[in-house]
Amino acid sequence: MSERILFADDDANFLEVMSFLLEEEGYPVRKAANGLEALECLQTDRFPLMITDLRMPGLDGQTLLAKARGLDPELLVIVITAFGDVPHAVAAMKAGAFDFLPKPCDREQFRLTVNRAMEHARLRRQVKALSQSGGSHGKTLIHVSDAMANLLARADRIAHSDAIVLIEGESGTGKELLARRIHEASPRAGGPFVAINCGALPHDLLESELFGHVKGAFTGAVQNRLGQFRQAEAGTLFLDEIAELPLDLQATLLRVLQERVLQPVGGDAPLPVDVRVLAASNHSLEEEVREGRFRQDLYYRLNVVPLRIPPLRERSEDIICLARHFLAVHSGGREWRIPREVASQLQAQPWPGNVRELENLCQRAALLSEEPVLNEEFISLPGPRAGDARITVAGVELPADGISLFELERAILLKALAMNQSNQSATARFLRIPRHILLHRMEKFGIGGRDQAP
Known part of the structure; x- marks a missing residue:
């Protein structure tokens, strides 16, 4: 598939001006003067992205979107609409459009939206290629970051x-x-x-x-x-x-x-x-x-x-392609949509559990979500965040009627284990005690649970 963008609009001046902007960004453009012409292009060639006006004679953008998705389910579509047609644009989004832009377009917003769509298409192609090369169960080091690319090149x-x-x-x-x-x-x-x-x-x-x-x-x-x-x-x-x-x-x-x-x-x-x-x-x-x-x-x-291996927080550009891969793996290969605001939140997380934590989140979403859309409700991550990883021990106010030292020590031990994802070795280091002492204390306080390997 080429990087060429299909652009359909019956307004010739608008089509020329915005196509010129795309070519300045480095994207070749195939121009279509109406919906029927765009449909013919789709029947003979594949494109990662189509931009279309909603209101066109002969074949409107809404119908074109439906036919285009039938021909190529992986095609991303950006719809352009006048302010009065916003309800139709919302309907197009529900029908599978990637995004919509008001007409006339703000040029910077137009450029950013197209770049985001093309990056989305590129990541999706890479995830698909990696999955086909042996990552059908998430057992591959999926990445787009330079840090991981350099690491794997050295390993190879x-x-x-x-x-x-x-x-x-x-x-x-x-x-x-x-x-x-x-x-x-x-x-x-x-x-x-x-x-x-x-x-x-x-x-x-x-x-x-x-x-x-x-x-x-x-x-x-x-x-x-x-x-x-x-x-x-x-x-x-x-x-x-x-x-x-x-x-x-x-x-x-x-x-x-x-x-x-x-x-x-x-x-x-x-x-x-x-x-x-x-x-x-x-x-x-x-x-x-x-x-x-x-x-x-x-x-x-x-x-x-x-x-x-850099932690996930140091290579945030890998998070979205990893999430798409894990969501597909745990939902039988379904293609998922990750809204822009959710993607931003995922990339802002510190991920103390790294890729394993991200996969757990995606598996939970795949099991519980009725639609293949990763919503905000699934990214309320449990456990400690990077800035919260501390236990206050100095200046603790003790109750006047006394406190059970047994229960206090047990609570500290449970907290330390939770902060270290139940990894006993990491917990022992965190508490600055030998591992066999930790195991003894766990037995003393009746705390079970097997060690989790990193």
Whole structure:
């Protein structure tokens, strides 16, 4: 499809002047002197956008709109109408028009509306192409921003090597998706992709999970077990939440990465490993090294190729195309309309949960909305906003009749978990306590809930 715009108006002077404006903006224009001529153009060619007057002899703009949408459901239409025909313009909007403009048109408003429509058409084409290339379930890094384009270009360049990659990014930004993309573009794509969350398992199980064990190595080890390293043989092992790896296991991992051999728990013979390692963290490993929680030598070993996924708030231009994609995915492929004011609100949100939070919102809208229109009622986001992420502890007024310390501590713990999307590792860091202390407190106060991986 070309970027050419179809412009239909029976007022020849108006058509020439406004077409000249469009050509100055860089858009080629196909001019039609009436509705019938415009319909003939639509039958022989495709356009991303049609601009049409509502009142034309022979075939009026309202009828043209209906026929045009029948020929090409993806065609965007801007209707132009005199002030007295505003009710007809509203009817055209309900029939699927993208926007309407009063006649005579304010030139700046005309230019902005056309640019917005063409950008909308471009984003929709890109989302469709990305969805067809494997993102039918939202498992692709959809983007239009330069920041993500540069990141993915870098990831693609290093995919063909066996270099260790360290992916950093906030919870919900898509670190595992990026790891899978690197694996699928690598010579190891025919091998397994194995992912393990280092923060989701207790210490006594994690070593066996990573490196395997032999029969009788410990109580309950009734048979030999391959660890994740051996399961990923000839493929890729993705170590998520690498910062949560205990220090003693960090030393073991370092030896495996350096020597390319491992020793299962209880085993006495080292085994060779042929695995590419990708690691990820939802916070800075460099800071963890400074705080003494992460080995510096392991950090240098992992940080061969660092990749940082920017949070959604730093790439607001991706929000609308992501929203359209998720809405389509969760509604069986339906095409959704996002009104201008709703789009502005989406782009103004801080999105502490990043892409995962946006997808949840879109899934909720797809389930609850009767029409494929994202309305304001669906963007009242629950949970803390960026400026609200604090708990007041100094200067608290205590009630004169006393307070239950048990209930106060439990309430603080629940609040901290909610602020960190129930991620136990992030909550422990937020409260400045070790993770095992957090788990102990949760058990003490009867707080359940499994850890959510970033």
